[in-house]
Amino acid sequence: MSHLLQSSSRPDVSTQTPALEVRGLGKSFPIGGLFSRDEVRALHGVDLAIGRGEIVALVGESGSGKSTLARCVARLEKPSSGAILLDGVDVLTRDRFQASRAFRSQLQMVFQDPFGSLNPAHRVEHFLRRSLAIHGKGGAGGRGAELETQRLLEELMTTVGLQADMLNSYPHELSGGQRQRVAIARALAVKPQVILADEPTSMLDVSVRIGVLNLMRKLRDEQGISMLYITHDLASARYLADRTAVMFAGEIVEEGESLDLLANPAHPYTQLLVSAVPDPARAGSYDPVRRAELRQAVMASTNCAFDGDPDQPCSVEEPVRHHVGDPHNRHWVRCHLYRPLAGAGGHALATEPAPATGPTDKKASA
Amino acid sequence: TVNNSGGTDAAANANAFLTIPREDMGTFVQNFNPFAPAVNPMVQQSIYESLLIFNPAKGDTVPWLATEWKAAEDGKSVTFTLRDGVKWSDGQPLVADDVAYTFELQKKIKGGLEYLETVTAEGNTVTFNFNKPWSPALYEVGQLSILPKHIWSALADPEKDANATPVGTGPYTEVDSFQAQSFVLKKNTNYWQPEKQKIAGIKMLAFAGNDGANLAAANGDVDWAPQYIPNIEKTFVSKDKEHRQYWFPPTGAMINWQLNTTKAPFNDVDVRKALSMAVDRDQVTKIGMSGYAEPADCTGLSGNYETWKNNEVKDNCTWTKLDVQAANDLLDKAGYPKGADGKRTLKDGKPFEFKISVGATSSDWLSVANVISQNLAEVGVTAKVDSPDWAAVVAGYETGDFDSGIVWSANDPSPYKYFAAVMGTSTVKPVGTKTFDNYHRFGDTTADALLAEFAAESDESKQQDIANKLQEEYNDAAPLVPLFSGPEWGAFTDTRFTGWPTEDNPYATLSVRAPTTVLVLTTLEPRK
Amino acid sequence: MHFILRRLGFYLIAFWASITLNFLLPRFMPGDPVSRMFARTQDRMQPEQIEALRKLLGVDDRPLWEQYIGYLHNVFTGQMGVSISRFPTPVTEVISSQIGWTLLLGGTALVIAAVVGNLLGILAAWRRGGAIDSALPPVLVFIGSFPYFWLAMGALYLFGVVLGWFPIRHAFTAGLEPAFTWEFIGDVGAHLVLPALTIVLVSIGGWMLGMRNTMIATNSEDYITMAEAKGLRPGRIMLRYAARNAMLPSVTSFGMGLGFVVGGALLTEVVFAYPGVGYQLLNAVQGLDYPLMQGLFLTITAAVLLANFLVDILYVRLDPRVRSN
Amino acid sequence: MTVSQVSFGSHEPVLDVKNLIVKYIGDTRSTTAVDRVSFSIGTGEVFGLAGESGCGKSTIANSIMRLLKDPAKIAGGSISFGGKDVLAMSPEELRRFRWQDVAMVFQSAMNSLNPVLTIGEQIVDIFTTHAGYSRKESLRRAGELLELVRIDPARLKSYPHQLSGGMRQRAVIAMAVALKPSLLILDEPTTALDVVVQQEIMAQIKELQRELGFSVLFITHDMSLMVELSHRMAVMYGGRIVETAKAQDVYTNPRHPYTQALMGAFPPLTGPRVPLTGLPDGVKFRSIPDLAEAAPGHLVAPFGADAEAAVLEGAAR
Amino acid sequence: MTTAILKQPTESTEPAAARKPNRSFVHGLITNKKALAGMIVMLAFIVLALLAPVLFPGDPSRITAMASLEPSPEHWLGTTAKGQDVLALTVHGSRSSLFVGLTVGFASTFIGILVGLASAYFGKFIDEALSLVTNVFLLLPGLPLLVILAAFLPPGLGTVILVLVVTGWAGSARVLRSQALSIRSKDFVAAAVVSGERAGRIMFREILPNMASIVMGTLLACVIYGIGAQAGLEFLGLGDVSTVSWGNNLFWAGNEGALLTGSWWVFVPSGVCIALVAFALALINYAVDEVTNPRLRKIKTPKITERSAAK
Numbered sequence A: 001m002s003h004l005l006q007s008s009s010r011p012d013v014s015t016q017t018p019a020l021e022v023r024g025l026g027k028s029f030p031i032g033g034l035f036s037r038d039e040v041r042a043l044h045g046v047d048l049a050i051g052r053g054e055i056v057a058l059v060g061e062s063g064s065g066k067s068t069l070a071r072c073v074a075r076l077e078k079p080s081s082g083a084i085l086l087d088g089v090d091v092l093t094r095d096r097f098q099a100s101r102a103f104r105s106q107l108q109m110v111f112q113d114p115f116g117s118l119n120p121a122h123r124v125e126h127f128l129r130r131s132l133a134i135h136g137k138g139g140a141g142g143r144g145a146e147l148e149t150q151r152l153l154e155e156l157m158t159t160v161g162l163q164a165d166m167l168n169s170y171p172h173e174l175s176g177g178q179r180q181r182v183a184i185a186r187a188l189a190v191k192p193q194v195i196l197a198d199e200p201t202s203m204l205d206v207s208v209r210i211g212v213l214n215l216m217r218k219l220r221d222e223q224g225i226s227m228l229y230i231t232h233d234l235a236s237a238r239y240l241a242d243r244t245a246v247m248f249a250g251e252i253v254e255e256g257e258s259l260d261l262l263a264n265p266a267h268p269y270t271q272l273l274v275s276a277v278p279d280p281a282r283a284g285s286y287d288p289v290r291r292a293e294l295r296q297a298v299m300a301s302t303n304c305a306f307d308g309d310p311d312q313p314c315s316v317e318e319p320v321r322h323h324v325g326d327p328h329n330r331h332w333v334r335c336h337l338y339r340p341l342a343g344a345g346g347h348a349l350a351t352e353p354a355p356a357t358g359p360t361d362k363k364a365s366a
Numbered sequence B: 001t002v003n004n005s006g007g008t009d010a011a012a013n014a015n016a017f018l019t020i021p022r023e024d025m026g027t028f029v030q031n032f033n034p035f036a037p038a039v040n041p042m043v044q045q046s047i048y049e050s051l052l053i054f055n056p057a058k059g060d061t062v063p064w065l066a067t068e069w070k071a072a073e074d075g076k077s078v079t080f081t082l083r084d085g086v087k088w089s090d091g092q093p094l095v096a097d098d099v100a101y102t103f104e105l106q107k108k109i110k111g112g113l114e115y116l117e118t119v120t121a122e123g124n125t126v127t128f129n130f131n132k133p134w135s136p137a138l139y140e141v142g143q144l145s146i147l148p149k150h151i152w153s154a155l156a157d158p159e160k161d162a163n164a165t166p167v168g169t170g171p172y173t174e175v176d177s178f179q180a181q182s183f184v185l186k187k188n189t190n191y192w193q194p195e196k197q198k199i200a201g202i203k204m205l206a207f208a209g210n211d212g213a214n215l216a217a218a219n220g221d222v223d224w225a226p227q228y229i230p231n232i233e234k235t236f237v238s239k240d241k242e243h244r245q246y247w248f249p250p251t252g253a254m255i256n257w258q259l260n261t262t263k264a265p266f267n268d269v270d271v272r273k274a275l276s277m278a279v280d281r282d283q284v285t286k287i288g289m290s291g292y293a294e295p296a297d298c299t300g301l302s303g304n305y306e307t308w309k310n311n312e313v314k315d316n317c318t319w320t321k322l323d324v325q326a327a328n329d330l331l332d333k334a335g336y337p338k339g340a341d342g343k344r345t346l347k348d349g350k351p352f353e354f355k356i357s358v359g360a361t362s363s364d365w366l367s368v369a370n371v372i373s374q375n376l377a378e379v380g381v382t383a384k385v386d387s388p389d390w391a392a393v394v395a396g397y398e399t400g401d402f403d404s405g406i407v408w409s410a411n412d413p414s415p416y417k418y419f420a421a422v423m424g425t426s427t428v429k430p431v432g433t434k435t436f437d438n439y440h441r442f443g444d445t446t447a448d449a450l451l452a453e454f455a456a457e458s459d460e461s462k463q464q465d466i467a468n469k470l471q472e473e474y475n476d477a478a479p480l481v482p483l484f485s486g487p488e489w490g491a492f493t494d495t496r497f498t499g500w501p502t503e504d505n506p507y508a509t510l511s512v513r514a515p516t517t518v519l520v521l522t523t524l525e526p527r528k
Numbered sequence C: 001m002h003f004i005l006r007r008l009g010f011y012l013i014a015f016w017a018s019i020t021l022n023f024l025l026p027r028f029m030p031g032d033p034v035s036r037m038f039a040r041t042q043d044r045m046q047p048e049q050i051e052a053l054r055k056l057l058g059v060d061d062r063p064l065w066e067q068y069i070g071y072l073h074n075v076f077t078g079q080m081g082v083s084i085s086r087f088p089t090p091v092t093e094v095i096s097s098q099i100g101w102t103l104l105l106g107g108t109a110l111v112i113a114a115v116v117g118n119l120l121g122i123l124a125a126w127r128r129g130g131a132i133d134s135a136l137p138p139v140l141v142f143i144g145s146f147p148y149f150w151l152a153m154g155a156l157y158l159f160g161v162v163l164g165w166f167p168i169r170h171a172f173t174a175g176l177e178p179a180f181t182w183e184f185i186g187d188v189g190a191h192l193v194l195p196a197l198t199i200v201l202v203s204i205g206g207w208m209l210g211m212r213n214t215m216i217a218t219n220s221e222d223y224i225t226m227a228e229a230k231g232l233r234p235g236r237i238m239l240r241y242a243a244r245n246a247m248l249p250s251v252t253s254f255g256m257g258l259g260f261v262v263g264g265a266l267l268t269e270v271v272f273a274y275p276g277v278g279y280q281l282l283n284a285v286q287g288l289d290y291p292l293m294q295g296l297f298l299t300i301t302a303a304v305l306l307a308n309f310l311v312d313i314l315y316v317r318l319d320p321r322v323r324s325n
Numbered sequence D: 001m002t003v004s005q006v007s008f009g010s011h012e013p014v015l016d017v018k019n020l021i022v023k024y025i026g027d028t029r030s031t032t033a034v035d036r037v038s039f040s041i042g043t044g045e046v047f048g049l050a051g052e053s054g055c056g057k058s059t060i061a062n063s064i065m066r067l068l069k070d071p072a073k074i075a076g077g078s079i080s081f082g083g084k085d086v087l088a089m090s091p092e093e094l095r096r097f098r099w100q101d102v103a104m105v106f107q108s109a110m111n112s113l114n115p116v117l118t119i120g121e122q123i124v125d126i127f128t129t130h131a132g133y134s135r136k137e138s139l140r141r142a143g144e145l146l147e148l149v150r151i152d153p154a155r156l157k158s159y160p161h162q163l164s165g166g167m168r169q170r171a172v173i174a175m176a177v178a179l180k181p182s183l184l185i186l187d188e189p190t191t192a193l194d195v196v197v198q199q200e201i202m203a204q205i206k207e208l209q210r211e212l213g214f215s216v217l218f219i220t221h222d223m224s225l226m227v228e229l230s231h232r233m234a235v236m237y238g239g240r241i242v243e244t245a246k247a248q249d250v251y252t253n254p255r256h257p258y259t260q261a262l263m264g265a266f267p268p269l270t271g272p273r274v275p276l277t278g279l280p281d282g283v284k285f286r287s288i289p290d291l292a293e294a295a296p297g298h299l300v301a302p303f304g305a306d307a308e309a310a311v312l313e314g315a316a317r
Numbered sequence E: 001m002t003t004a005i006l007k008q009p010t011e012s013t014e015p016a017a018a019r020k021p022n023r024s025f026v027h028g029l030i031t032n033k034k035a036l037a038g039m040i041v042m043l044a045f046i047v048l049a050l051l052a053p054v055l056f057p058g059d060p061s062r063i064t065a066m067a068s069l070e071p072s073p074e075h076w077l078g079t080t081a082k083g084q085d086v087l088a089l090t091v092h093g094s095r096s097s098l099f100v101g102l103t104v105g106f107a108s109t110f111i112g113i114l115v116g117l118a119s120a121y122f123g124k125f126i127d128e129a130l131s132l133v134t135n136v137f138l139l140l141p142g143l144p145l146l147v148i149l150a151a152f153l154p155p156g157l158g159t160v161i162l163v164l165v166v167t168g169w170a171g172s173a174r175v176l177r178s179q180a181l182s183i184r185s186k187d188f189v190a191a192a193v194v195s196g197e198r199a200g201r202i203m204f205r206e207i208l209p210n211m212a213s214i215v216m217g218t219l220l221a222c223v224i225y226g227i228g229a230q231a232g233l234e235f236l237g238l239g240d241v242s243t244v245s246w247g248n249n250l251f252w253a254g255n256e257g258a259l260l261t262g263s264w265w266v267f268v269p270s271g272v273c274i275a276l277v278a279f280a281l282a283l284i285n286y287a288v289d290e291v292t293n294p295r296l297r298k299i300k301t302p303k304i305t306e307r308s309a310a311k
């Protein structure tokens, strides 16, 4: 009954326009008052592409800018710079001030907290109905419309593995997993091409997490929906995503096929993350001493291994991507440098004052 | 509470201060300048004195700083002879020049007195020269507070000086223990009639309203209560029947309900008379004024002018007596028919409706307006009481932008000003232009002639004849609706001081703001 | 520091807004002080006299913007002009002669109400369902439902007039010389009892319930449980851990209250003839005494802003969290 | 209870919980949050308690320290600590018992520190109350404690919000070991933290435990973490313990379907990708019977034979 | 398809949980003793106010009897110094007082909702501007401003209401804003945005329903404020003296020296009515607090029911 999970059903992404592409996305939050010029740089030059029917996981420590990226792409925040291409169309220039309904019907989002993302004042039916109504995906109008809508509602419920009679329930009557399924159904109602899922399982009871992940996979497989799966759980990223991108202090530092990336992490930060995942199967394999060293390396490295190399135009100012291993895996790492970015992120790693200079772990550099 | 010691201890009484509340000043500031817009209490009563004092309660005139006066035959001047031996409280003698200077200052600072051409001081006489025959001048100049030239001429800005330690001729001039909530005036050691300074001094208490002052009076904390006290028999007198008394002589101004005669239907004398007949003045005075006021009659004159009244007019009065039937008939006749709903309509078919404007703070007059409104409902006329702030009300009156209102009137020893303001054309201004006395904008040429005659006449009995004719004219024209003579509030307790004016001994009224107050101050003596 | 600067900026804007309002309000009113005075004294005056009076009092006929610039200039140079109803006393003098009493009355009442109310609130929340918690709140809320002035009048009549326990007017017995003697202070105290008591009675319920509710919320915070787990003594937990945190909202209300002390006791002052600025304001309004009214409003606003600013600073001391952001 | 308990270290249990029942009394109805729960912890042993959110783990922890607040009530059972009956202690005894004998690290360090007191003051509070040290002495010791968890003692003067989440949690751990208690309760001490920091904290706790030799009651729902750290563990469901055994045994051979679902929720980081199934949404176990021994030292609540099939069926829908 | 130990929750629908959250709020209010008492008192006053023209037809300020009569079977609450029936005045007074209170309450709350929602939803510049205005209004000394405003505008209920709303809205706006802000940051608002809802709909259909209890609390507090402040203004003679209301009754009582003459029956009823209404509203308000925040509820002595929860 058990079988290996394949990602072969995917079309070849490299030849097609990606479903979602993010180019050089930057975002700064002003902090302080009306008259303050200070800002926090939460995202900096993020490039990411998600092919059709592809699931990309975005992992990284807390505060590294994962949610900010999702919110910018969902146009809940206004990016400071960069472009968002949905199906090859630059949506930021198309609808300058506000996201259009067309955009909304192409891209949907599922939030982290299933308890917070469903308005407790409405019934389940309301959420789905509104989604259908706003985007005109309900019945075609006229007398049959209501019946058609009803049918669509029930179909949606079945798709996400809920019973149709739950349409009449209030969110507080549902369990966390059921709620998250409703949230997914709501996103599905508009038949989007891309779904952004921001830690959709982290608030769920452990026992039902895997079910939601399986549902997401099923949607990808059956409906060809592309997904950005944001998580800090490397194991689940590996379980679900075709590709995984690692985010660190507002930048994507490494990206590649999930299995390959987690098996051969190139960036010291990725290595640090991987080593920190508790896994009884590797019990005893991790070594706190080694991890502390890694941390130091990440914190302290100030120069680039390729700096000055004429073939590799990589420097502190201009980090570039380096391929890792077999090019077929599309596994690349950005210059390993840890460069503290104007207050953004990095706090988790800055818990202890690090020595100003430390040994650079050459082995770990890309 | 310290003053509540009862009236047996003669020694204590001899040292006690005559305690008087001031109900409309929540706090005092040490400013005894008589030119101040809101003059401190007792400035014009016990610190500065005037040449003569008119006592409306008896209708007589008491010589004060002047011993006698004489009007010129042509009515164009009057000469006062100053009393000998009067000294200022700093020991300097009062001289004629002081009087002349006072008037100079008065004209400069406050204006007015436009008829007064020159004031000449000569020995101990002062002569006032007018630019026209002007008999009403006597009381106006006679009752002005006289100031010491040697003090005031030294001031750069006399109207802005606080005059914190005043120098006057009055009986109690020495300011003592001045605080925001009270102050004391002690004896003037140079007073010209020291035998009459029988009390140790005067203590004024500040109150933020009638309530507090009344409470003090009821509690026996004050000797003299010159403010309106509701249900005085019960709240004040009954607490100490032996010692407490009140006396409300109707010597205040006539309180009128004035109708804007530039507007229809108030330009119709029949309407004015009919409305007047619809008003139940007994109810008005009983409810609005707790029964302490005297209803008006057709002479339009208040109790202040009792001696001037034309008895013939008064006895044959019709339109100031309540007569609903007559009022209805008159309105019907004048062409203001009653509709099926019992409401009258105007000639242009609009409902007979108007506003009565009264300042919001004058609660007694508001009650009056409410009673009038109720009375008018009986004859099918709708009157709505409108009570914005006084400033807004007066602004409306001044520019003629109002329907009707309840207004005081001039109150002088002579009725000249009263009639001039009520029916003289000189005081009428077109709507939109400000007027300061004839708000109802009624002018009558017959009255004009009579008024001119009156002003030129200095003989009292001839003045009386003219006044009679003015009253007849008033009775015919009904320029406004007289309501009642304003009472002069006053109550006292004689536990500590005796010699108060009463109805039987009306040597003064019980007012503390009138010129007669000094008469009381110089009469009272501690109870022995 | 950043926080304080931000607040300072806000207070400056608020101050500007309120002085502008203060400037505009009186000028939208029909009539002028002279006609008002005239109506109150029920006097007949000659037109020339009225004009002279207008000139004397400086009733302004300049265009509004010119007046506004002059006004701003005066505000910032501290010139509030001369009171009209108390002509020629300068406004500053009128205010300064009375503000002390207002501060005494309002301050005493506020401090008593806040301190006692908060203490009761702390105790009630600490002993949920105890005597204080179940009996006091309804009673205090009921008393607090009465209008200030009604209670004041009732207390005045009952304790002052009928029972004669307390003086019924003024800040001290007329004739007593203000001095730092026990006699005078005692006298002032006796005069303070009734007016302060009515304010305390009306406001204490709000303090108590506010404190009680925040304290209950605080009591279920994790750090309280942690403090209990640490085996600390209950008194210490109550004061250092629970009350110390729960008092923060109260501090803000206290700042508001402190500011409003200057103008707030108006009704009480009127009833008890207490010589304070509240009554003065009413008087100024009724006498259309613009300079005094503006001076008072300015003083009150400045006091409110200053008090709030001081509380902000205090807040920074009390709550380390606001220091950093 | 007839079930024999295996404990590490000494055979004398530090903590012995028997048939504990805790109820939350509601307005209309009451919930039994902990239902006849029994376990014991030996000296120096790390005992893990796993289970989903709301299954009663914190309630047990709070009952041990008698910290339960109002609607909660211990309705039955006994808790004995080193032979003393915790439930019978007087308030003063209880006050001394707390922190000296049993200390606790709460679920969220963010909220378990008083925001208006410095870290130093909060540590000093412990010493002055329990050990009767002077302020100066207490401060010195507080500094030592911070060093123990690798925080600069200068941080004593910091307020909680000035520290990062990890530092705060470490400060709380420092506080917990201040009086060298014999039992340390860790109620999900790292859920609010980053994986990396989480690892460091756990490593630190291990180190301290090795050094000071206290027993640990470790509560989490992260099975991987638990299996790594604890000697023995119990899995709770709906207020009941459904399975208890040595941690490795549970990991390699989970018996109860719920335990299996829990294990399945953590995909491995190595090896091939295998489809996993969790517990289907809304599937609930009811009337869980008492434990029975399935293997030596491995106790499982009996469940229906076709349970697994039902679980899978639920997932397939 | 299920065994004894595995059950689908749909088979065991719990009746308690099937309730709509808002309805359980209302239910909580109805079953709360404080709220019940408050609502009964309020209802009584509202009925009284509505029935006033029936109970006491005609103008209540009509002079109907001798002045200052003590309470008697003819005049249950005696008469004023003018001879008006105090009971009629009190009953009619409730109309104006309740009307002003309710209008002020609704208007201030409405403005508060608009400002609070707009502030919270749009954020950024709009929020800064609106908060600034709100805070400035909050800092303006209320009563002095009331006094000044009331004196400057033409008298009448309209003015009183306007003045009270001007000085009263800011408090409610601040409370509502902070609540709206916390709801704004909830994910369901973001979810609504993502699903393409328009601003107005999000503000009023998504955010507002979740503020029901705080809106209600604000409303009640505003009504209390309105009634009390109206009475204070009128007592100072700054209201519309020609209307009949509790504040004006007290103004006249003071004017006619009701306490001085010992006519307590003129002074007491209106004051007690104000207090009762304010108390009733305060009770409801506290009940609202208790219902939404169960921690504030009175602690009952625990009674263990053997009906343990069906897990």
Ligand SMILES: Nc1ncnc2c1ncn2[C@@H]1O[C@H](COP(=O)(O)OP(=O)(O)OP(=O)(O)O)[C@@H](O)[C@H]1O
Pocket (backbone or CB within 6 Å): A029, A030, A031, A040, A041, A042, A060, A061, A062, A063, A064, A065, A066, A067, A068, A069, A232, A343, A344, A345
């Ligand atoms: N509205 C905001 N204003 C200011 N700073 C913000 C704002 N939102 C996010 N940030 C900052 O941006 C950075 C990235 O935050 P973000 O929420 O995207 O992180 P994350 O990777 O999603 O973290 P987590 O795993 O905890 O969800 C953080 O440093 C955060 O402080």
Ligand SMILES: Nc1ncnc2c1ncn2[C@@H]1O[C@H](COP(=O)(O)OP(=O)(O)OP(=O)(O)O)[C@@H](O)[C@H]1O
Pocket (backbone or CB within 6 Å): D024, D025, D031, D033, D051, D052, D053, D054, D055, D056, D057, D058, D059, D060, D071, D072, D107, D221
């Ligand atoms: N104050 C309370 N009133 C009523 N029921 C409560 C209360 N606190 C907890 N409960 C109930 O008790 C049960 C156990 O709660 P507990 O906090 O012990 O769970 P937990 O296992 O610690 O969960 P988590 O992993 O989320 O911390 C839950 O079902 C909860 O609903």
Ligand SMILES: [Mg+2]
Pocket (backbone or CB within 6 Å): A066, A067, A068, A198
């Ligand atoms: Mg996030």
Ligand SMILES: [Mg+2]
Pocket (backbone or CB within 6 Å): D057, D058, D059, D107, D187
């Ligand atoms: Mg817990």
Ligand code: NI
Pocket (backbone or CB within 6 Å): A304, A305, A306, A314, A315, A319, A320, A334, A335, A336, A337
């Ligand atoms: Ni590089």
